[in-house]
Amino acid sequence: MTSGDPNLSVIMSERRQLINLAYRLLGSLADAEDVVQETYARWYAMSREQQEAIKSPGAWLTTVASRICLDLLGSARARREKYVGEWIPEPVPDQAELTKPTDPADRVTLDESINMAFLVVLESMTPAERVTFILHDVFRYPFPEVATIVGRTPAACRQLATSARRRLRNAEATAAPAAPPADRAAIVRNFKQAWEAKDIKALISVLDPSATAIGDGGGLATAALHPVEGGEMVARYFVDLAERAAGLTLVERTVNGQPGLVVMDNDQTAAVLAFDITANHITHIWAIRNPEKLRPWQA
Incomplete structure (x- = not known):
């Protein structure tokens, strides 16, 4: 060049x-x-x-x-x-919240197509479904153009997109309506305060009874190898973490366009937490601890 x-x-x-x-x-x-x-x-x-x-x-x-x-x-x-x-998609920060923002050309646009719950559903799709769906439904490429990219016919691409949408609908059908943005921020703040206070009852009150917490350490950082399921179990798990890892600081930050938390150990990011919140309760917590996925957060 x-x-x-x-x-x-x-x-x-x-x-x-x-x-x-x-x-x-x-x-x-x-x-x-x-x-x-x-x-x-x-x-x-x-x-x-x-x-x-x-x-x-x-x-x-x-x-x-x-x-x-x-x-x-x-x-x-x-x-x-x-x-x-467990493998969790890599979290991305809001560049406006970083002390050292990256080049604008390297920034990911924060919208509904990158919230963690959406990305997790994308993981359930076949490669062809995912590429077709993202190109057509998110980036608005017409099916004839998508067909040349994925090596299928336009009709086949329409079927792939239909199948991908069905996966999304099935995931949404089992969830209650999403909480408004302002409510999501308040719920994450309540979770943060309850976690800092090691208050199990307060944590249980913000968690859905069927809440699930998933950690991703990738073998490079300590994390639960399997999902923690049930609101009370999740609450006890986080209180136990707080008791075993004293001195950590929790910071409210935007994670993939949604209210989230960053766990700081001195000046280093130790974990990034993304949340799925419906009906004013936390239903999913994704805790990314793999240091290779936290590079953008170390700024």
Whole structure:
């Protein structure tokens, strides 16, 4: 890449779109960055004549990045089988809350398509379903374009999108209505205060009776290897954590566009907690402790 390249500004202007797309497809910011780097490497591996023959560089980059993601998703299931404990999508911060914000081109746009509950449902989809759904329903690519990317017919892509939507509806059908944003923030604050006070009764009051807590240490940090289920069990689990890990500080932060908590050990981020809140109670807690997934939070 040189400053004399007339395509440079056009090509690099696509970076944020590619980061946003790859993160939603993979649930990992680190993997998304690798995908974007590989996509640009393939662009600049072509001759100037080959580049100029491409009518829409942006569409070419999206196609290449999506196909790389599709391949990665295909092998992800095997990798997850070797993962120590539960695998949770990598949490992303609100850049406005960081002391050292990243380059705008590397920022993930915070909207409903990256909240943790949504990303977890995406994990249940097949690679083709996930890529088709994200490209069509989230990024609004028409089915004929999606078909060229995933190597299926437009009709097959419509079926994949329908199947993906069915998975989402099934997940939503078992949940109560989501709490309004202001209420979610207040509930997370109540959870924080109860946890700091080691107050089991107060914790139980903000947790749904069937609440589930899932930890992700990846074998690199201590975390529950299996989900903790039931409001009372979750409350007791967090009180036990507080008693065993004195000196930690809890900070209210935005996690994947939703109210969440960051656990600080001195100046280091020890964990990031994302919540799913419905009917004014916490139904799911996702606690990410794997340090490899906490890089963006160490700023």
